[in-house]
Amino acid sequence: MVCLERIAILTGGGFAAVGKEDQASVEDSQKVIGHGAVQSIAEMLPHGSLFAVLVLGVFCTAGVHVQAAGNTPGSPRGSPYRIDLAQYNQALLPRVRTLLEAAELAEEESVPLFELLPEYRERLSGNFLIDGFARARDATRCLTCMSTSYLFLSLYNETIVDGQGNTERVWTIARRICRLLGFKRYLCEGVVSLNGAVIEYVLRHRTPFPEPEDICQVFLQELDCVRDGRNIIEAALFRSVEITPPDEATLVASTRDQPGSCPSADLPPHRKYRKAPLTIVHLTDIHYDPEYVVGVNADCKAEACCRPLPGLGVATEANAAGYWGDYRDCDTPWHGVVDVMEHIRRQHPKIDAIYFTGDIVHHFTWNTTIETNEDAMRQVFDLMKHTFPGIPIYPILGNHESHPANLYAPHTVEQSYRTDYLYNFIAKQWADWLPIDKIRPTLAEGGYYTVRTPFGLRIIGLNNNPCFVHNFWLFYSLDYYMPQLQWLHDTLLAAERANERVHILAHVPSYDDSCFVGWTREYRKIVERFAHIIAGQFNGHSHVDEFNLYYKRDDPAARPVSVAWNGGSTTTFTKLNPNYKVFQFDPVSFEPLEQETWMYNLTEANLTPDSRPSWYRLYSFRDYYQLEDMSLDSLHRLVLQFARSEPHLERYWRAKQKYSDPLLQDGCTGTCLRNALCAIVRTEHEDESACQMLYEQAAQPDVTVSNN
Numbered sequence: 104m105v106c107l108e109r110i111a112i113l114t115g116g117g118f119a120a121v122g123k124e125d126q127a128s129v130e131d132s133q134k135v136i137g138h139g140a141v142q143s144i145a146e147m148l149p150h151g152s153l154f155a156v157l158v159l160g161v162f163c164t165a166g167v168h169v170q171a172a173g174n175t176p177g178s179p180r181g182s183p184y185r186i187d188l189a190q191y192n193q194a195l196l197p198r199v200r201t202l203l204e205a206a207e208l209a210e211e212e213s214v215p216l217f218e219l220l221p222e223y224r225e226r227l228s229g230n231f232l233i234d235g236f237a238r239a240r241d242a243t244r245c246l247t248c249m250s251t252s253y254l255f256l257s258l259y260n261e262t263i264v265d266g267q268g269n270t271e272r273v274w275t276i277a278r279r280i281c282r283l284l285g286f287k288r289y290l291c292e293g294v295v296s297l298n299g300a301v302i303e304y305v306l307r308h309r310t311p312f313p314e315p316e317d318i319c320q321v322f323l324q325e326l327d328c329v330r331d332g333r334n335i336i337e338a339a340l341f342r343s344v345e346i347t348p349p350d351e352a353t354l355v356a357s358t359r360d361q362p363g364s365c366p367s368a369d370l371p372p373h374r375k376y377r378k379a380p381l382t383i384v385h386l387t388d389i390h391y392d393p394e395y396v397v398g399v400n401a402d403c404k405a406e407a408c409c410r411p412l413p414g415l416g417v418a419t420e421a422n423a424a425g426y427w428g429d430y431r432d433c434d435t436p437w438h439g440v441v442d443v444m445e446h447i448r449r450q451h452p453k454i455d456a457i458y459f460t461g462d463i464v465h466h467f468t469w470n471t472t473i474e475t476n477e478d479a480m481r482q483v484f485d486l487m488k489h490t491f492p493g494i495p496i497y498p499i500l501g502n503h504e505s506h507p508a509n510l511y512a513p514h515t516v517e518q519s520y521r522t523d524y525l526y527n528f529i530a531k532q533w534a535d536w537l538p539i540d541k542i543r544p545t546l547a548e549g550g551y552y553t554v555r556t557p558f559g560l561r562i563i564g565l566n567n568n569p570c571f572v573h574n575f576w577l578f579y580s581l582d583y584y585m586p587q588l589q590w591l592h593d594t595l596l597a598a599e600r601a602n603e604r605v606h607i608l609a610h611v612p613s614y615d616d617s618c619f620v621g622w623t624r625e626y627r628k629i630v631e632r633f634a635h636i637i638a639g640q641f642n643g644h645s646h647v648d649e650f651n652l653y654y655k656r657d658d659p660a661a662r663p664v665s666v667a668w669n670g671g672s673t674t675t676f677t678k679l680n681p682n683y684k685v686f687q688f689d690p691v692s693f694e695p696l697e698q699e700t701w702m703y704n705l706t707e708a709n710l711t712p713d714s715r716p717s718w719y720r721l722y723s724f725r726d727y728y729q730l731e732d733m734s735l736d737s738l739h740r741l742v743l744q745f746a747r748s749e750p751h752l753e754r755y756w757r758a759k760q761k762y763s764d765p766l767l768q769d770g771c772t773g774t775c776l777r778n779a780l781c782a783i784v785r786t787e788h789e790d791e792s793a794c795q796m797l798y799e800q801a802a803q804p805d806v807t808v809s810n811n
């Protein structure tokens with residue numbers, strides 16, 4: 104996540120700060136800060152996405168107005184105020200310009216930005232709408248994005264395009280705005296210096312020059328910050344994958360087989376040599392922090408903590424970073440990384456393979472270099488090689504592996520901007536596990552590959568980080584990743600013809616609102632077309648223990664066609680217990696037979712820093728949910744049961760949060776639970792049809808819900 108990144112959302116007059124990566128569904132978090140709470144803008148802004156924040160004008164000025172002004176009612180007549188965006192921007196620009204010309208701010212100084220536009224204060228502090236943005240689900244954040252994007256693009260234009268091309272002045276302005284917003288100096292310096300060149304490249308080369316809505320409709324995709332008349336899901340905005348329809352012969356030959364039911368005589372040789380189930384460990388989102396310091400003040404008021412940071416307050420017993428990690432915004436100390444690997448080796452001596460779905464690098468996104476990222480990755484890959492000799496490992500890249508974080512460039516941009524440095528690096532690092540010479544072309548093109556395993560399964564390792572909405576290259580091109588999706592289709596077509604079964608590994612869950620819908624929709628088409636040979640999808644990035652069912656786009660009432668499993672995370676970021684998963688697969692169909700989640704309770708582990716954490720099996724999926732098997736039909740019956748019974752659904756939610764002490768304390772009821780359920784069956788932004796259908800089916804008394 105985030106990776107992702109924390110998003111400030113106005114809910115009922117207060118801001119809910121949500122770590123999107125650590126909370127797969129925004130609605131899962133109910134942490135609402137009181138009305139009118141005095142909180143720095145930095146605390147309310149997207150977590151770890153400062154780069155994008157900066158470009159947005161960072162500048163949550165409008166949001167701050169509302170927050171700081173408290174929660175007063177709407178207009179005197181009770182109807183929402185309407186905000187004319189153009190007027191608002193015209194009023195804001197000169198006042199921000201004046202502020203930007205001011206001297207640098209002291210570290211502790213904060214500027215009440217809402218005072219810039221006192222004439223709007225009352226209107227923005229109540230219920231309001233933005234003219235021309237009827238669908239926006241959060242007017243405050245949409246206005247913030249639109250107006251600050253306008254500010255930034257205007258200042259950029261007058262300096263670079265119409266002015267003398269003084270790039271340094273633009274970034275001085277950006278640093279200053281960042282500071283005015285309450286971000287710490289070191290963070291502003293880091294973000295601007297790391298990302299400035301890429302932002303400038305995008306703005307110089309994109310045609311036409313972006314409008315604020317080009318940015319906000321992607322960056323705030325989940326909130327539908329889209330101007331009326333525009334449609335972000337219109338196919339015209341991005342290319343489509345060419346789908347080859349199935350022909351009868353291959354379809355019959357490769358009809359989805361159920362575990363244990365395949366007549367092995369008809370199978371190709373690579374799929375019939377073994378009888379015992381396969382054991383595969385799914386490990387993800389390590390987020391190793393090489394500079395983690397046990398005992399340092401973990402309440403650092405920055406995007407990531409548990410390091411010595413400038414201006415950090417004194418450590419006390421209450422705020423000291425735990426030995427094995429910390430529920431606050433902290434990543435994993437090295438001894439925590441070693442511990443999970445060694446535990447897996449001791450606990451599961453007979454594993455056939457490991458899936459690693461990305462994110463080794465920490466969340467200090469303002470403080471990365473290619474060298475330190477590579478050092479961290481090398482250290483972790485070496486540990487994997489040393490701990491699991493002879494065991495095949497299938498790794499993919501996370502959004503944090505790139506430098507700067509989240510940025511995966513199109514292959515067509517100037518050489519020095521491409522992500523080649525990373526693709527070259529992984530080609531060396533992964534050579535122990537993968538046939539590099541065979542996969543070099545796609546690794547070099549975009550960091551993805553396919554291989555057939557020794558046990559006959561085809562694995563497709565995607566690099567879908569370009570779809571992450573905080574990847575600024577999306578503002579350069581909305582569909583530059585399309586060749587990878589076409590390759591995915593073509594690879595699956597070849598697999599179908601060879602009667603293979605496939606597992607797909609991808610870091611960002613395609614169904615997540617943080618994955619741009621241009622990827623999501625095309626990916627979904629591909630999954631539907633080849634569902635009969637895709638025996639499983641495996642994701643990371645959300646850090647939570649979740650699964651997702653894919654229903655047909657045109658027939659959501661029919662049985663689901665595919666399932667994606669999320670591995671959770673090794674990191675505790677944020678408020679989570681470390682975990683990994685162990686799958687048992689049928690050796691012929693490669694369908695899952697069982698899934699276990701292993702974890703330890705962080706509170707308990709930190710009580711005894713001198714001993715290793717007490718890992719335990721949190722649950723076995725079939726036992727926990729009382730399922731006969733893990734077939735798609737059983738999973739469908741399970742989600743129907745969730746729709747009928749809040750206690751069952753709440754049980755899922757607890758497992759999803761990995762029984763985290765702070766999150767369980769927060770709890771989840773009502774809408775929060777419903778959102779958790781809809782998140783399971785939603786595979787495309789704005790498509791709620793499967794969830795509606797589910798609740799309709801659940802209301803039918805004659806629909807059987809099996810619980811065993």
Ligand SMILES: [Zn+2]
Binds near residue numbers: 106390644646
């Ligand atoms: Zn992550």
Ligand SMILES: [Zn+2]
Binds near residue numbers: 124503
């Ligand atoms: Zn991630």
